Amino acid sequence: MTSLHNKKPEALELLRTRRSVLARNLTNPGPDKDTLRDIFEIALRVPDHRKLEPWRLILITGENRQKLGEKLAAIRAANGETEPALLDMERQRFTRAPIVVALVFSPRDDGKTPEIEQLLSTGAIGQNLQLAVAAHGFGSQWVTDWCAYDDHVKQELGLKPHEHIAGFIHIGTPRQPPRERPRPALKDKLSIY
Ligand SMILES: Cc1cc2nc3c(=O)[nH]c(=O)nc-3n(C[C@H](O)[C@H](O)[C@H](O)COP(=O)(O)O)c2cc1C
Structure with a gap:
């Protein structure tokens, strides 16, 4: 009989094998609305000292991926970039995957929490x-x-001056399963005090 104490969940396999998939290898379909909601609710269940909730997510889908890409290209052009291939790459940066989530670091000053x-x-x-x-x-x-x-991208996404973009997480269906990459040897990363 299994109990909560000895059950070996499939989760372990997932944790052992998870790999990133390059954004250009992510295609349709992305998770549907309900699945995305579940993903976001799971994402928010993190350790958080003093419950400051110093983070938030911005969902970028559909035509808004293109709109943001156009903004990126305009920023680069304004900075003197003229290479058409590069500007095109910026235009398409967020349309590689069906769903993009901007993870925002939104630190709070409670006088106590570093x-x-x-x-x-x-x-x-x-x-x-x-x-x-x-x-x-x-x-x-x-x-x-x-x-x-x-800063212009942050402004476009509605970030406040003290906020930062921790990353753009691209989500979709892998075109092919990712290959494993070399991992550090545990002996190099674990020492005994
Ligand atoms: C904060 C952060 C930023 C990253 N930025 C990039 C990036 O701009 N370009 C990139 O190719 N990989 C970036 N990576 C790495 C990939 O997301 C991924 O972690 C890496 O390819 C290793 O793959 P794995 O998740 O399968 O171990 C970033 C990772 C982190 C944590």
Whole structure:
């Protein structure tokens, strides 16, 4: 008989095998509305010292992916970039995957909780989100690049001055299963005190 204490959930297999899938290898369909909602609810269940909730998500789908891409191309053009292929790449940056989620780090100053703890909680949201996506049978990639750090992009997405983009998490159906990548040897990362 299994009990809560000895049950070996399928979750372990998922945790052992999860891999990112490059955004360009993510295609339709993305998760439907209900699945996305479940993914987001799971994502929000993270450790969070003093319950500050120093994070939020912005969903970017449909034509808004193109709209944001046009904005990126305009920013690069305004910065003197003229290479048509590069500007085109920016236009299409967010249409590679059917769904993009901007993860926003929104630190709060309660006079007690170091910002790094709030950033760690935000990172946990990203990982939880990717795990939930994988558990639902989809693939994802967490991407930053220049656009995560650009003030015009932050403004376009409605971020406040003190907020940061922790990443754009691309979600969709993998065109092919990702291959494993080398992982660090545990002996190099674990020491005994
Ligand atoms: C905060 C953060 C930003 C990242 N930004 C990029 C990026 O801009 N471009 C990229 O190719 N990978 C980026 N990555 C790495 C990928 O998301 C992914 O973690 C990496 O390819 C390793 O794959 P794995 O998740 O299968 O271990 C980023 C990861 C993190 C945590």
